[in-house]
Structures are given as C-alpha cells and as structure tokens.
Amino acid sequence: MSTAVAQKRGLGAAIWDYLTTVDHKKIAHLYLYAGGLFFLIGGLEAMIIRIQLMKPDNNFISAGLYNEMITMHGTTMIFLAAMPLIFALMNAVVPLQIGARDVAFPFLNSLGFWLFLFGGLMLNVSWFTGGAPDAGWTNYAPLSTTSPGHGVDYYVMGLQISGAGTLIGGINFLVTIVNMRAPGMTYMRMPLFTWSVFVTSTLILFAFPALTVGLFLMMFDRMFGSAFFDVGLGGNAIIWEHLFWIFGHPEVYILILPLFGAFSDIFSTFSKKRLFGYSAMVFATVLIGFLGFMVWAHHMFTVGMGPIANSIFAVATMAIAVPTGIKIFNWLFTMWGGQIKMTAAMLWSVAFIPSFTIGGMTGVMLAAAAADYQYHDTYFVVGHFHYVIVGGVVFGIFAALHYWWPKMFGIKLNEKLGKLAFWPFFVGFHLTFFIQHFLGLMGMPRRYWVFLEGQGLETGNMISTVGAFFMAIGTLIFVYNVIYSAKKEKKADGDAWGTGRTLEWAIPSPPPHYNFVQTPLVRGLDPLWVEKMDGKEGMTPAEPLGDIHMPNASFLPFMMSLGTFIAGFGFIYQVDNKAWLIAVFAGMGILLGSMLVRSVKDDLGHHIHKEEIEEDIKKGVAK
Amino acid sequence: MSHEDVLNPTKLPHDPEKATLEGKNKFLAFWFFLGGETVLFASLFGTYLALNGSTQGENTPEHLFGLELVFIMTMLLLTSSLTSVYAMYHMKNHDFGKMQKWLGITVALGFAFLGFEIYEFYHYIHEYGFTFRSSAFGSAFYTLVGFHGGHVLFGLSWIVTLMIRNQKRGLNLYNAPKFYIASLYWHFIDVVWVFIFTVVYLMGKVG
C-alpha cells in the first residue's frame, strides 16, 4: 500500500515513508544505499592510498593525511560498508526465506539502521572538522590515546553508535529466526543463508559487547581523564588490544559467514541441484562460529604473551581451516554434475572459491606463530586479509546482490553488464593484492607513508596500483549497471531465475509489503523445489485467507538515533569547552524522551483486511 | 488476536507474558540481550582484575573498602530480588494490585541501594581523595561499579515508568511481557552484584 500512495503524494511523502518505515524490505534498501555510498567513499580512500604508493618517495598526500586515509579506509570498509551491505541482504532475504511477514522487532530493525547511519555520518564528519581518526582501524593505545585533535574521538563515538545498532540488529535476527519460522520450517530445513545469519547474529551478540567496553574505556581515557591505557598511572595498553580483538576476530567471521550462506544458495540454484552435504555445511558453519571466539590472540603473537599462549592460539587458528575446507569441497561437489548456468551471480561465486582459498592458505601461514614474527605488520598481512575480505566478502556481496536484486527491486541487473563489471574487478583484485604478499616478504611494512628507492619495491607497488584502477573500473561498471537496469530491464518473475528452491522465490518480485498472503506450509528442505517436484505451482498455504497483522511505521527510531548523534558531538567537544555539555544533555534528552514515548504509547500495529489482499491478488502484486 | 483481546482480555491466560507472539519475542530477545550483557560485564571485570593492583602505592582495595556498607547494600539488593519474584508471582496469579505493591517495595529497596552507592563514592572521593583519575585502579573500580549503578538507575526508571503507565488499566497481554522482562533485568542486576561484592570487595579485602 505505502509505496503506491507515496508515489502519488510525491517526493516528500516518499522520503517520509523511508524515514519512518519498519518494513524489512525497505530497511534493506536503506542499508543498501547507505552501505553502497560508504563503499564508494572507502574505495576512493583506497585509490588515494594506492596513488600515494605508486612510486618511491611520493608526496601525493602528506604523511598525516595518509594516516587518516588508511584509518578511514579500514574503518569505513569494515563497519560502514561491509556490515550494512550484509544487513541489507539479511533484511531483504531472511524473513522471506523462513516464510515470515516481517522481522520479530520491526521498530528495533529501523532503530538499528538509523543508529548505524548516524554513527557512520559522525565518523565522516571528522574530515571537515579538523582531521579524521589517524591511529589505524585497530586504534591501538597508546598511539590512539595520545593522538592530538579530535579524530580518534570521532572514531570512538561513531563506532559506539553504529555498534549499538549492529547489536540490536543481531538480537532481532536471532529472535526472528527462532520464533518466526513458518509451520514445517524446522531448523534443519532452513536455507543455508538463514543458518549462517543465525550463527552470525550469535557472534554479533557475544562479540560486540567487548567492543562496546573497549570503546567506553577509550572514551573515558581520552575525554574524562581516566587511566586505563596510561602506563604512567598504572594502566595497560594491552587491555585495548585484547578487547579489540575479542571483538575483532569474531567480526571477520560475522562478515564472511552470511556470504558463505549466500554462496551456498547461489551454487545450488544455478547448478539445479540440492546443496551437497547440507548437514555438514550447517555443522561447519556452527563450528566456524564457535572456533571464531578462540583465536583472537593470533593478531597479537608478537605482543609477548609467551610460547604457551601463542601455541594454543596457533593451533586453534589452524583448526578453522578444517570446517572451511568442508565448505569449499561441498560447494565444488554441489556444482559437480549439475546443470550449471553461468550467470553474473554464479561468476562471482565461482571466482570466490580459488580467491578465498588463497586467502585461507596465507591465513594458515600466518597462524604459525614463529613464522608470524617475520610476517607481522608487513604487506604480507595486507595481502592476506584483502584476499579473504575482498575475495570472500566483496565477491560475495556482488554475487548475492546479482542473485537477490530481482527480489529486492523487481528487476534483474543486466547480465551482460554484470559480467563486464566482473572481469576488470577480478583481474584487478589479483593484480593488486597477490603481489603484496611478495612485497611483504621483501620487507615492506604496512601503514608506511612512503617506501624508498632502490630496494626492489618499485615494480610490485606499481603493479598493485594498476590493479586498483582495474577494480575501480569494475565497481563503476556495476554502479552504471544499477542505473541502466533500473531504466531498461523488464519486470522479473516471482521465481526470477526459474530454478529457485527456497521460499523467497515463491512470492512475487518485489513481494507485497506483507510478503505472504497466506503463511506457507514447508514440507522439506528447499520447500519451493519440493512443491515443484510434486508438480505444483506454488506453496501449500498453512492458514486460511484472512486479515493480516502488520506493525505501524514510526519516526521515533530516527529521533533516538539523532539524539545519540547530538550527544556524541557534545561528548567530543566538552573537552575543549564545558558549554558543549548542553549538547550531551540535549542529545540524551531526545534519546531518553523518545524511549519514554515509545514505552508509554501503546503500539499494537494494524490489520490489513482480507478485501484489500484479494484486491492485491487480482492486480497480481500478491500471490 | 484482535487488539481488544490483547488490551482487555476477558480472562488472562496462565502465562500472560508469553501469550502473544510479541510477548514470546520480547521474552526471548531479552534473554539473548542478557547473554550479551554477560560478555559486557565480563570485559569490565576482566579490566578490573587486570588493573586492581595498579594503585600507584596509595588507596589499595584493602585500605579503602569497608565491609559494613557493602554488606548492607548486598542485603538490600538480594531482598529486592526476592520482592520482584513476589511481584511476578502475583502477576501469574493475575493480582495486579499486589504486583504493583511488591514492585513498589522492589523500587524502594533499589533506591536505598543506589543511595548507599552514591554515599560510598562520595566518601571515597572526599575522605580518601580516591577518584576516577587517581590511578588505573581508580578508573577500573569506578567504571565497573558505576556501570552496575547505571544499570540499577535504568532498571528503576524502567519499572517506575511501567508502574505509572499501567496504574489505571491493570494487567493485560500487552503490558505483562513488559513487566516480566523488567523483572528479569532486575534479577540480572543482582547477578552482577553478586560478582561485584565477591570479586571487588571481598577478594579485595583478602588481598
């Protein structure tokens, strides 16, 4: 209902609609737009870094600005691009895959998005107010506690706000998956994407609180004169490293697991086969999540934890290669003997397997604690984590976007342009990062502003920079594809690829805002495929046609997030001038006031009447 | 279920807090949130344990802490945990008046606890000059205990808001889950306090 009405009322109403929406499909759009924008900003920062390192002793940007670039590139890509793009996919797909009409907490879903967005904006405002954070994305103390200016303060407040949003989102998806599954959708019938989102959300739940505490301690040290990381007063800088990595290592699994799930769905759809070793895949996903919490100290081998701790963490890290290997082989076996259709989504997925495996192998190399003393803080590490994050997460996001784009927007992305975007990106990716392993082994340290002439590093860096330009070209073609397809592509079918297996393909593209006219009855793994094999058109309903209960839109999430945003500035600047405490009180007042309104005002949602639904079915927007 | 059934049920079911899908969702989400809070407080405890020797030669835990005050605070909070159990007992028996009464007692005990905590901090600052900034131990102590105190304050505001909001209309399927999870929150505050009095005060006194 709301989109049609909004279009009639014009742009203002459409904006208001998005500001207040609690519909998971629209929140997915918001995450996608915001995450996409931050991805482009982070990419621009990467290009500037690569231009600076194009030739020896370059002075394209100053040393200080370079530090800000590397910090913001890392922070933006992890927290403001990869995370929200994953949340976009989770929002767009999970409720549809489990046969639900929305998430468990639509209001909190919207709150999670706005907190993330305001946190991201806060971080990027720092560019214009005297300098961005410059202590690296890991923000190690005491470099961070002694960094002059307010850059690091922006890091602390921005991540605190967007981190709160992520935690809220994680709990929301956990409850959604536990409580909102359609009848017959047992745990062992859930699509792999839903499974991986479940595990990911658990990791979010247990990992983000450590970051929250770390950021609070950093905030207290920088803004209120406490001494957690101040060695002069008995503090200990290693506390930050531990807290950061207790969060940070699960975070990399939070990033990759949902895309493992997406790849599983894509491989089986485009191979026209059920996923090979479904239960082994589920087991491997859970095991990766479990082991992901026991390996954080492998980032700290050179801290001096001693040989026993280093050995334990080395062995635990290597163990993760086992479940990951199970996954790689199962994907290969899924394709084996299948009727493979090489769509753009499939292209990204197939390219992911060797790319990610290389990253996994260098990971095992790094896990050998004794050898790590040699690799630590060199370009070898940079090469490694870009292989897993770009080769895994970014390839995965591109694949998943191609795959679910028709479900999200009702049109497919142009396949030709999709493949055209893939090749320069793929080639550029390997050009950029493969050589970096060797640069690292030759002794080039990471995070350095310049390298010297005559040390054999010139050619490698030049190749790397050229590769980065190829990746930029690929990205731009993808952006062009989005615009081109919006104008030229025809409306997609409900089962857009023709071989859809899971519930999201049983309903129109895009789905009506209540998703399912009648909650479907799930009769097996790959429920739509089960019905297709029985010669049926769609799903068997599990309930009679009737009124549908839906949540109400609300402007409060926006207000709450705005409150934290204002308070954030107050906290940062009260160090200089106590008058800024007014902003703290005003912001917290807006936040707590909005929470009070939410608590006191009843919000029971509304019903969509049977007649309206029948109307929609006649028009063909619901089925 | 129509809105009328939720707000004015003719008869309350056995578990009013879990009778609606919204209630079930809230119940589960809040437990999950407490799982996350466990990690949050563990990080604070870990930081405290790492730094409780960094006293810079003055105001050690042994020297600072007085057990009388902590004992009274412990009794207050433990008792408030039992009174909120009583409140939930009456909720399950659909006796709104008695539930409100026991919640009122819980809140009173909570405020008494908070009063003692503020007095304690004031005492340390003014009698001993032991502040948030005086040493890493000071920072860690005030952060850990202060985070707990902040939780107490938030819990009190939450319960009071619920009590005032629903004073006139009594128990229904919309507010029962809210009362229930607020009481879970209150118990969790007590869980954290058990570790605080053990790890911070008692073990601090032992040295």
Add this chain to the structure above:
Amino acid sequence: MAYNSKPAHHEEYQRKQHREEMKHQVLTFALMILFTFIAFGMVIMEVDTYFIIPTLIILAIVQVAFQLYYFMHMKNKGHDMPALMMYGGAAVALLTIITFTTLIWW
C-alpha cells in the same frame, strides 16, 4: 479463546503450582542469604587466602545459578534457547576473564 473455557479446578491447580514454586524460591533466597553470610564471615575472620578465594568464587557461582534457575525461571520449560545463549555468553565471559588474569603481559 481457548483459555476462556478453562475449568475452575485447572485454575486452582495453577495457583497451587505457583505456591509450590514460591516455596522453592523462598528457600533459595534463604540459602543465598546464608551463603552471603558465610562469604562475609570468612573474610572478616581472615581465613587462609589459598582456601578463601576459590571458596568465595564457588559461593558466588552457586548464588548466581540460584538466581538464574529459580528467580529467573531458567529451570522451567521453554528456556532452552535462553539457556543456550546464557551459557554461550558465560563461555565467552570465562575466556575473557582468563585472558585478563593471565595474558595481560605485566
């Protein structure tokens, strides 16, 4: 609604169940108070350090288990997922505490 037609004796049964549960909870409370007394008493009487620290920790863990299982009803039906997530949180918490007491590099 199904619960409207619930017979009166069923209602009576529920109330009895609640009373029974309340009895357990009061007993739990008494034990918690007792443990608290023991803990404070041991510290006041300056019991040997090697004995007292593990004992204090065990007493605290038992008290917390009482809170969770009796006061917060984790022993009741329908608490599988809450228990799973609480134990998950506790496992990460334990790792964190071990780290900060042993691996902090003094």
